[in-house]
Amino acid sequence: xxxxxxxxxxxxxxxxxxxxxxxxxxxxxxxxxxxxxxxxxxxxxxxxxxxxxxxxxxxxxxxxxxxxxxxxxxxxxxxxxxxxxxxxxxxxxxxxxxxxxxxxxxxxxxxxxxxxxxxxxxxxxxxxxxxxxxxxxxxxxxxxxxxxxxxxxxx
Amino acid sequence: xxxxxxxxxxxxxxxxxxxxxxxxxxxxxxxxxxxxxxxxxxxxxxxxxxxxxxxxxxxxxxxxxxxxxxxxxxxxxxxxxxxxxxxxxxxxxxxxxxxxxxxxxxxxxxxxxxxxxxxxxxxxxxxxxxxxxxxxxxxxxxxxxxxxxxxxxxx
DNA sequence: GCGTAAGTTCAGAACGTATTGAACATTGGG
DNA sequence: CCCAATGTTCAATACGTTCTGAACTTACGC
Numbered sequence: 001x002x003x004x005x006x007x008x009x010x011x012x013x014x015x016x017x018x019x020x021x022x023x024x025x026x027x028x029x030x031x032x033x034x035x036x037x038x039x040x041x042x043x044x045x046x047x048x049x050x051x052x053x054x055x056x057x058x059x060x061x062x063x064x065x066x067x068x069x070x071x072x073x074x075x076x077x078x079x080x081x082x083x084x085x086x087x088x089x090x091x092x093x094x095x096x097x098x099x100x101x102x103x104x105x106x107x108x109x110x111x112x113x114x115x116x117x118x119x120x121x122x123x124x125x126x127x128x129x130x131x132x133x134x135x136x137x138x139x140x141x142x143x144x145x146x147x148x149x150x151x152x153x154x155x
Numbered sequence: 156x157x158x159x160x161x162x163x164x165x166x167x168x169x170x171x172x173x174x175x176x177x178x179x180x181x182x183x184x185x186x187x188x189x190x191x192x193x194x195x196x197x198x199x200x201x202x203x204x205x206x207x208x209x210x211x212x213x214x215x216x217x218x219x220x221x222x223x224x225x226x227x228x229x230x231x232x233x234x235x236x237x238x239x240x241x242x243x244x245x246x247x248x249x250x251x252x253x254x255x256x257x258x259x260x261x262x263x264x265x266x267x268x269x270x271x272x273x274x275x276x277x278x279x280x281x282x283x284x285x286x287x288x289x290x291x292x293x294x295x296x297x298x299x300x301x302x303x304x305x306x307x308x309x310x
Numbered sequence: 311g312c313g314t315a316a317g318t319t320c321a322g323a324a325c326g327t328a329t330t331g332a333a334c335a336t337t338g339g340g
Numbered sequence: 341c342c343c344a345a346t347g348t349t350c351a352a353t354a355c356g357t358t359c360t361g362a363a364c365t366t367a368c369g370c
Binding site for chain 4: 158197198199209210213215216217234235236
Binding site: 034059080081 | 318319
């Protein structure tokens with residue numbers, strides 16, 4: 001085949017990730033690191049595998065590393081830096097900060113209209129309460145998942 | 156003052172919403188509908204209040220209505236259409252579809268590498284399990300919030 | 311420590327998308 | 341019914357962002 005199934009998967013992942021606000025090229029990198037063998041690859045390898053410029057790859061890897069989605073990994077005796085997905089990469093992409101941001105926006109709105117008892121403040125109050133609820137519960141949910149995972153691998 | 160606090164709030168909300176992928180103008184509309192008095196407004200009123208073109212307002216209101224974030228409301232004896240926020244507007248913006256989309260992407264990846272037991276499939280399996288977990292639990296969480304809300308307003 | 315492979319930076323090209331504004335359609339009170 | 345107010349459509353434009361490619365810097369195996 002001309003284009004490997006792995007490459008096609010990475011491209012597809014790129015589209016999905018791009019739909020969530022990530023630049024297409026960076027999404028491709030992440031998609032590639034989800035399924036590539038070996039799991040750790042250098043920038044040059046990824047540029048070749050995905051047909052991306054060195055510039056894109058450099059910027060993308062830095063961004064993904066900063067965001068904690070990928071990590072450098074030692075490859076003694078080989079030139080350059082190698083990267084692999086962090087185990088909890090995609091768990092960071094829950095967007096929980098968004099909920100906080102929303103809740104804060106609602107709080108500011110309530111300030112503006114004069115508190116939750118002001119006329120017409122139900123809109124803001126309900127919404128604020130909802131986001132505050134999610135903001136508090138989502139971390140617990142994630143913790144529950146982690147606990148149950150640990151339970152499995154322990155057995 | 157030159158620009159009302161309400162208008163400034165709407166602009167601010169626009170920026171926040173724009174950060175989540177919504178066009179700025181549409182975010183402003185939604186922000187305005189969060190704090191305006193009266194709660195229901197016509198497109199013309201909003202265009203004037205926010206300094207937006209009729210074109211933007213028309214497109215924005217249609218999009219927000221389609222997405223279920225705002226709804227038309229009857230205003231007998233007055234020209235044009237009036238809109239207000241839906242009570243559960245912002246609860247729809249949890250982005251739960253994203254989790255499904257992710258989970259599906261992981262499933263396709265697992266297909267590709269030959270199932271969860273294939274070498275190097277831990278990346279995909281853990282991630283898939285996580286998103287499947289959230290996908291299942293988030294609706295329950297939202298339901299819990301609704302129940303507890305109903306409990307309050309009943310009392 | 312040399313030479314080359316690897317990675318970084320950055321200016322500009324290419325691209326897409328939001329927004330406007332003007333022409334057009336619709337609607338409902340008088 | 342009429343016409344002014346309201347809303348819609350769409351072409352043009354302005355805008356920001358991504359991506360590339362070439363020049364440059366860094367680093368490491370030999």
